[in-house]
Amino acid sequence: MSDELEQQLEAERQGNPFLVYRAGTGSQVIVNLGDVGGRFTVGRGSAIDISLDWDTDVSRLHAALECIADYWTVVDDGLSRFGTFLNEERVTGRRRLSDGDVLRFGTTPVTFRAPGDSGARSTRVADRPF
Numbered sequence: 001m002s003d004e005l006e007q008q009l010e011a012e013r014q015g016n017p018f019l020v021y022r023a024g025t026g027s028q029v030i031v032n033l034g035d036v037g038g039r040f041t042v043g044r045g046s047a048i049d050i051s052l053d054w055d056t057d058v059s060r061l062h063a064a065l066e067c068i069a070d071y072w073t074v075v076d077d078g079l080s081r082f083g084t085f086l087n088e089e090r091v092t093g094r095r096r097l098s099d100g101d102v103l104r105f106g107t108t109p110v111t112f113r114a115p116g117d118s119g120a121r122s123t124r125v126a127d128r129p130f
């Protein structure tokens with residue numbers, strides 16, 4: 001088993017949501033988002049939590065990841081020049097994340113993983129309008 005796969009499996013065993021992406025050098029990066037709650041900024045600036053400083057299509061302050069009541073979201077309120085994408089769909093405002101979603105900041109794809117996210121949280125569509 002490769003070291004990278006072992007690192008991902010260890011991150012899954014911890015049970016916390018995490019991000020996986022490749023740095024500018026090509027090496028795998030895993031960011032543990034920790035227990036429920038928190039906010040992480042994404043960009044190229046010096047005070048950014050998740051720095052993608054090699055990607056010139058990423059703004060200094062590009063987007064944010066926020067946890068609200070144990071649901072992780074990506075937020076892009078027009079902070080970025082080239083936009084943030086979730087599963088190749090441009091994000092405007094806030095979007096909720098699910099296990100396996102692929103975010104793209106600039107040209108850098110970032111996979112969101114949420115071990116234990118069974119999908120049981122989906123909301124039933126109403127049979128009739130109210």
